[in-house]
Amino acid sequence: MGNNEYEIRKSEELGRYLVAARDLTPDDVVLTELPLVYGPKSMPDPEALMPCVGCYKPIFTDVGERCSRCGWPVCSGNCPGLKDPLHHGVECEILSARPECVLDNMADYYRHDALLPLRCALLQYTDDDKWKKLLELQSHMECRVPGTDAYDEADEFTVKYLMNVFINKIDKNVKNKYLNLISGELLHKICGIIDTNALEIRLPNGSELNALYATTCMMEHSCVPNTKHLFNTSGKDVKDKYKITVKVVVPINKGDHVATMYSHALWGTQARRQHLKDTKYFSCKCIRCSDPTELGTYLSAMKCFGDDKGPCDGIHLPEDPLDEETDWACNKCTVKVNNSQINILISEMGEEVENVQMMGGSVNMLENILCRLSTFLHPNHYHLYSIKHSLIQLYGRQSSYMSEEILDKKIKMCKDLIFITKTLDPGNARLSLYSAILHHELHSALVLKSKKATKDGSLRTVDEIRPLIDEAKLSIEAALSSLKDDVEETSGKKLHEVIEKSRLDFVNYCESKNINI
Numbered sequence: 205m206g207n208n209e210y211e212i213r214k215s216e217e218l219g220r221y222l223v224a225a226r227d228l229t230p231d232d233v234v235l236t237e238l239p240l241v242y243g244p245k246s247m248p249d250p251e252a253l254m255p256c257v258g259c260y261k262p263i264f265t266d267v268g269e270r271c272s273r274c275g276w277p278v279c280s281g282n283c284p285g286l287k288d289p290l291h292h293g294v295e296c297e298i299l300s301a302r303p304e305c306v307l308d309n310m311a312d313y314y315r316h317d318a319l320l321p322l323r324c325a326l327l328q329y330t331d332d333d334k335w336k337k338l339l340e341l342q343s344h345m346e347c348r349v350p351g352t353d354a355y356d357e358a359d360e361f362t363v364k365y366l367m368n369v370f371i372n373k374i375d376k377n378v379k380n381k382y383l384n385l386i387s388g389e390l391l392h393k394i395c396g397i398i399d400t401n402a403l404e405i406r407l408p409n410g411s412e413l414n415a416l417y418a419t420t421c422m423m424e425h426s427c428v429p430n431t432k433h434l435f436n437t438s439g440k441d442v443k444d445k446y447k448i449t450v451k452v453v454v455p456i457n458k459g460d461h462v463a464t465m466y467s468h469a470l471w472g473t474q475a476r477r478q479h480l481k482d483t484k485y486f487s488c489k490c491i492r493c494s495d496p497t498e499l500g501t502y503l504s505a506m507k508c509f510g511d512d513k514g515p516c517d518g519i520h521l522p523e524d525p526l527d528e529e530t531d532w533a534c535n536k537c538t539v540k541v542n543n544s545q546i547n548i549l550i551s552e553m554g555e556e557v558e559n560v561q562m563m564g565g566s567v568n569m570l571e572n573i574l575c576r577l578s579t580f581l582h583p584n585h586y587h588l589y590s591i592k593h594s595l596i597q598l599y600g601r602q603s604s605y606m607s608e609e610i611l612d613k614k615i616k617m618c619k620d621l622i623f624i625t626k627t628l629d630p631g632n633a634r635l636s637l638y639s640a641i642l643h644h645e646l647h648s649a650l651v652l653k654s655k656k657a658t659k660d661g662s663l664r665t666v667d668e669i670r671p672l673i674d675e676a677k678l679s680i681e682a683a684l685s686s687l688k689d690d691v692e693e694t695s696g697k698k699l700h701e702v703i704e705k706s707r708l709d710f711v712n713y714c715e716s717k718n719i720n721i
């Protein structure tokens with residue numbers, strides 16, 4: 205089964221997965237499809253802002269417009285989405301079992317995360333074909349037993365809420381019509397399907413949706429994915445709403461597995477594998493996870509811990525990165541550290557980095573933490589990557605950090621981070637925005653450097669600045685090309701506009717200096 209681009213296979217280890225049916229090259233489209241179903245996610249501060257249940261536009265909860273039948277907050281009673289027969293149009297029949305509106309504790313009263321499970325259950329009435337496809341998706345119910353966090357959370361926030369507040373209150377005939385097959389057990393299975401498979405869609409208005417796709421969701425995970433996916437969120441053509449396009453990012457040979465990434469590309473192996481185990485119930489064994497150096501990037505490496513005589517200049521890497529109990533041996537001396545010690549240290553450092561970033565991290569604060577953590581971590585460690593990525597956006601942009609020395613430091617940091625980013629994500633499947641920022645900052649530092657006077661105070665000659673200009677040109681082109689698939693998406697679009705403006709400034713600057721580029 206499949207199309208010209210892929211075939212669906214099945215194995216004991218992976219369940220269903222996709223393989224390439226022919227050689228595929230970057231930018232080839234593996235598949236496009238419409239979602240089986242989608243639903244809103246809660247907004248970060250649901251007491252203040254909630255998505256309209258018709259169009260997902262964020263609405264202020266104190267404004268008070270409500271759906272005339274079920275009372276859920278809406279942008280307007282005339283919102284066309286309220287009539288969508290696969291979404292609010294049908295769920296409203298069930299939600300109207302509780303038509304009373306409240307203004308206090310709204311986040312508890314209107315649980316937007318529970319709407320997708322309800323919409324999934326309603327597929328049995330709205331679309332039998334989609335209902336069957338939904339139930340074929342993996343739910344991992346064998347792991348989600350009572351007492352596990354996943355089960356208990358789903359029970360409290362979704363299953364009991366939907367059953368007690370709505371489903372058990374609706375008229376029997378309504379229940380038989382729309383939800384003939386309904387039980388707590390079925391809702392738990394649906395929650396398992398959503399947690400295992402749902403993809404997140406960010407809308408231009410700031411809301412987020414979770415959506416399920418029949419074929420895309422069969423794609424397996426790899427920490428070095430060979431595809432990326434894009435959603436149609438333009439709203440131009442209603443029939444293509446939230447259509448997904450899966451595109452090839454690096455060459456895929458016929459028979460190769462077609463993979464996406466379920467985790468964070470800039471987390472180290474231990475963190476990614478733990479996350480995948482906790483949320484998707486498998487232990488990743490991809491080439492990146494199997495390699496102690498993470499493809500030569502040393503993203504998780506630590507400096508030698510040392511013994512009584514102090515540390516040597518070696519580095520610790522996991523002896524077997526696929527073993528959760530592995531020791532981390534120094535590559536130059538005999539010192540070994542066990543995995544749990546490393547994990548504790550790394551998560552403490554992670555919290556510190558996060559705190560500094562949350563506080564808006566000034567150059568001073570970032571340099572301080574960089575200096576402190578550099579005593580323990582390899583320069584390419586992912587915690588240092590994150591600090592440096594913030595620093596390069598401040599160096600050369602704040603008046604006290606414009607010296608040539610700082611610009612040289614920024615240029616080196618950008619190049620180091622570009623190496624890591626490119627190695628981990630050669631096709632810009634996940635790190636396109638990071639990559640665009642790095643190339644843009646490199647460009648800006650090179651241009652600023654070309655404008656700086658030399659030590660004797662004279663302006664640099666064209667011959668002196670030529671290499672800087674050539675490199676700056678390549679960098680800005682690389683920045684724009686990293687974003688080629690992101691311009692439909694809000695943050696990608698904004699960044700593209702900023703970089704495009706820098707490109708125009710650069711062209712004008714070169715013209716003013718009579719430099720051909």
Ligand SMILES: C[S@@+](CC[C@H](N)C(=O)[O-])C[C@H]1O[C@@H](n2cnc3c(N)ncnc32)[C@H](O)[C@@H]1O
Nearest residue numbers: 218219220341342400401421422424425484486
């Ligand atoms: C989104 S589903 C993928 C489709 C699924 N295999 C099916 O048959 O419906 C995610 C699940 O597939 C399995 N899976 C995906 N990638 C895997 C990998 N690299 N190694 C092992 N299992 C994987 C895991 O069970 C995971 O929870």
